[in-house]
Amino acid sequence: MTQDKIDQIIDKFEAKPRALIMILMDIQHHNRWLPKEALERVSERLGVPLAKVQQIAAFYKTFSLVPKGDHELHVCTGTSCHLRGAQKVLDTVYEVAGIRPGETDSESKFSLTAVNCMGACSLGPVMMVDGQYHGRLAPSKTEDVLKNVK
Amino acid sequence: MQRIGSPEKLEEIRKAILEARDPKASSIAICAAPNCHALGNGAVVDAFEKEVKAQGLEGKVRVMATGCLGFCEMGPVVIVNPSNICYVQVGADDAAEIVSQVANGEKPIERLLYADPDTGERVEALDKIPFYREQSRILIGDNARIDPTSLEDYLAIGGYAALSKALFAMTPEAILDEVKESNLRGRGGGGFPAGRKWETTRNAPGEEKYVIVNGHEGEPGAFMDRALFTGNPHLVLEGLIIGARAIGATKGFIYTRHDSPMLLANLNRALEQAREAGLLGNDILGSGFDFDVEVHFDVGIFVSGESSALMRSLEGNMPEPRPKYVRTSVSGVNDMPSNLNNVETWANVPYIINNGVEWFAGMGTEKSNGSKLISLSGSARNIGVVEVEMGTSLKTVVETIGGGVANGKKLKAVHFGGPMGGSIPGDMIDTPLDFDELGKLGAPMGAGALLVIDDETCMVSLTRYFVEFLTKESCGKCTPCREGMRQMLNILNDICSGEGRPGDIERLEEIADTMSVASLCSLGKTAPDPLRSALRYFKAEYEAHINEKKCPAGDCAIEAN
Numbered sequence A: 001m002t003q004d005k006i007d008q009i010i011d012k013f014e015a016k017p018r019a020l021i022m023i024l025m026d027i028q029h030h031n032r033w034l035p036k037e038a039l040e041r042v043s044e045r046l047g048v049p050l051a052k053v054q055q056i057a058a059f060y061k062t063f064s065l066v067p068k069g070d071h072e073l074h075v076c077t078g079t080s081c082h083l084r085g086a087q088k089v090l091d092t093v094y095e096v097a098g099i100r101p102g103e104t105d106s107e108s109k110f111s112l113t114a115v116n117c118m119g120a121c122s123l124g125p126v127m128m129v130d131g132q133y134h135g136r137l138a139p140s141k142t143e144d145v146l147k148n149v150k
Numbered sequence B: 001m002q003r004i005g006s007p008e009k010l011e012e013i014r015k016a017i018l019e020a021r022d023p024k025a026s027s028i029a030i031c032a033a034p035n036c037h038a039l040g041n042g043a044v045v046d047a048f049e050k051e052v053k054a055q056g057l058e059g060k061v062r063v064m065a066t067g068c069l070g071f072c073e074m075g076p077v078v079i080v081n082p083s084n085i086c087y088v089q090v091g092a093d094d095a096a097e098i099v100s101q102v103a104n105g106e107k108p109i110e111r112l113l114y115a116d117p118d119t120g121e122r123v124e125a126l127d128k129i130p131f132y133r134e135q136s137r138i139l140i141g142d143n144a145r146i147d148p149t150s151l152e153d154y155l156a157i158g159g160y161a162a163l164s165k166a167l168f169a170m171t172p173e174a175i176l177d178e179v180k181e182s183n184l185r186g187r188g189g190g191g192f193p194a195g196r197k198w199e200t201t202r203n204a205p206g207e208e209k210y211v212i213v214n215g216h217e218g219e220p221g222a223f224m225d226r227a228l229f230t231g232n233p234h235l236v237l238e239g240l241i242i243g244a245r246a247i248g249a250t251k252g253f254i255y256t257r258h259d260s261p262m263l264l265a266n267l268n269r270a271l272e273q274a275r276e277a278g279l280l281g282n283d284i285l286g287s288g289f290d291f292d293v294e295v296h297f298d299v300g301i302f303v304s305g306e307s308s309a310l311m312r313s314l315e316g317n318m319p320e321p322r323p324k325y326v327r328t329s330v331s332g333v334n335d336m337p338s339n340l341n342n343v344e345t346w347a348n349v350p351y352i353i354n355n356g357v358e359w360f361a362g363m364g365t366e367k368s369n370g371s372k373l374i375s376l377s378g379s380a381r382n383i384g385v386v387e388v389e390m391g392t393s394l395k396t397v398v399e400t401i402g403g404g405v406a407n408g409k410k411l412k413a414v415h416f417g418g419p420m421g422g423s424i425p426g427d428m429i430d431t432p433l434d435f436d437e438l439g440k441l442g443a444p445m446g447a448g449a450l451l452v453i454d455d456e457t458c459m460v461s462l463t464r465y466f467v468e469f470l471t472k473e474s475c476g477k478c479t480p481c482r483e484g485m486r487q488m489l490n491i492l493n494d495i496c497s498g499e500g501r502p503g504d505i506e507r508l509e510e511i512a513d514t515m516s517v518a519s520l521c522s523l524g525k526t527a528p529d530p531l532r533s534a535l536r537y538f539k540a541e542y543e544a545h546i547n548e549k550k551c552p553a554g555d556c557a558i559e560a561n
Helices: A003-012 A015-030 A034-044 A050-059 A079-083 A085-096 A138-146 B007-019 B034-038 B041-054 B092-104 B149-158 B162-166 B173-183 B192-202 B224-231 B233-247 B260-276 B309-314 B344-354 B357-361 B394-401 B433-439 B459-473 B478-496 B506-520 B522-526 B527-538 B539-545
Strands: A072-078 A110-115 A128-131 A133-136 B026-031 B061-066 B078-081 B085-087 B210-216 B252-258 B292-297 B336-342 B370-377 B382-390 B411-416 B424-426 B449-454
Touching: A003 A015, A015 A034, A015 A050, A015 B292, A034 A133, A034 B433, A050 B292, A072 A085, A072 B224, A079 A085, A079 B370, A079 B449, A085 A110, A128 A138, A128 B252, A133 B034, A133 B522, A138 B522, B007 B149, B007 B162, B026 B034, B026 B041, B026 B092, B034 B041, B034 B173, B034 B370, B041 B061, B041 B092, B041 B336, B061 B092, B061 B478, B078 B092, B149 B233, B149 B260, B162 B233, B162 B433, B173 B192, B173 B233, B173 B344, B192 B233, B192 B336, B192 B506, B192 B522, B210 B224, B210 B233, B210 B309, B210 B344, B224 B233, B224 B260, B224 B370, B233 B252, B233 B260, B233 B336, B233 B433, B252 B260, B252 B309, B252 B478, B292 B357, B292 B522, B309 B336, B382 B394, B394 B449, B411 B459, B459 B478, B459 B527, B459 B539, B478 B506, B478 B522, B478 B539, B506 B522, B506 B527
Parallel strands: A072 A110, B026 B061, B210 B252, B210 B336, B252 B292, B370 B449
Antiparallel strands: A072 A128, A128 A133, B026 B078, B078 B085, B370 B382, B411 B424, B411 B449
């Protein structure tokens, strides 16, 4: 991500310190993770200490301080999906891609996140792949979904 | 839309919209909420639109991709108005047939109607289907009547009439009195009277005052606020503006989920439309009242739904709660008086202003009035978004609306209030939906996530799940919550894996008491509540795990050890 692009985002929020979270969200939205240079630039332009920027970036779960894989997997672990076998979905992802929630595989193909509730409870257990829902996932179906990701 | 500069102009525009529409024209509402979307309804919507064009019915039959229609289990759901026919599990292939049926007033298509699972009998009318029959879909029912992207649609069903009345026919004091008298209680969990909260903020000193919509909905298994907000964003906005007028706030915040693209799109569009039409911004409807709104997002942590933590997040800080001896209604965002209510609470406000106190108080029980949205999930046969009158028995919700327990299993318990709620045994479901009654039983309503639990679910394991969830979602600021929960989880992990020791139950109880007394915010204070209710009603299961190394529900993998 270029500094110009980062500056554009900061300018959009008038470099207000109060907009720190919004700015980081916007950067992450475009870049999919938050590189160190981006945090430094935000700190400098907003006049917010780098330690505070890092604190916010490290605390809120949506922010990623490491690069993400090409495909984002979100497995719902909300109560309903939990009762319907979300753990089996997570286990299958581990078997196929070798990653646990919060991790990215060594080939940078998949990043896995466990989320709380996607609001599609009747389809549980649910996994989202790059924004596309896959529901009623038995282990074999989970495997098929992952193998079909190109 | 052009700027609406007076209440008369608003009514003029409304009249023009209605006159331009044929009251007999049919509309086909296709649910476009996440659940039906996941079932591939994008293709269904496209197919219907194509079909209407192909059959030359533009202007006669209207296709709308709407907000959640509630019956998620049977999605994609299609509702035809005004004939009130409900089609379930509709595919793109069915579009031609349905469009032709609607246009020509033919007999409903038998195979797409809801079939009673026991008798196989088909049900034609929406309000005859058991899932819908027992509901009072006051807030969520309009989802089937409007396109959430259209301000005109909202005006056509009487939208912003309450705002107009509040600005021109009522003083701010009168609005406040009305909400106080209605006894509208907060729908987000606490059940605190909204009017009293408004009054505190109104009377608190401060240069600026704020009103906030809490649309965080971080509770797993809760998806009703998203359904309402996405399907009818103007309703919540109208409630918020009326509240701002009563309180004397000039600025509002909407705090909502970052991971619901459709909600975000509909909300942003609604705000733009409202600004353009003069319903938001300076000199609203020519009344001289100025008010605008800023949208913020949760960035993925549960504790930021707690009111004081949410306000820190709005300021761009860590979502760490403050002690409650200073209330946020007196000192909240930027240390200014800030009134926060959840999505559903705000959505009730226009109805109360339009229909009056008696109408609202006429629904429900003595101390819990109006209707309540519920997300029905877990092992129920029908999962979905439900709205019932307060006071409805849980039995009606679980058995009639929910269709009982799926897959022939038996009802073991119902759990209300998510990870900070509680479970009551299945034989207690005659209890009415009432803030106080449910609170007394140890299963507080919370935001309205109702989980149906079958007899193959282990209550120890369920408690363990909730505690594990909260361990990850605590902000970590105060020790009782951060460390208490960790130790609680260690003990529960041991019990579930057959390593439980005598005295564990007492240790859990002691940690629970310490957390409730000493934690800073309600997350830590009520985190032990699922444990408490489980020990109250299902202690034998804990004892079986510890003493006999057995999981009565066959859920925990104890035998393997």
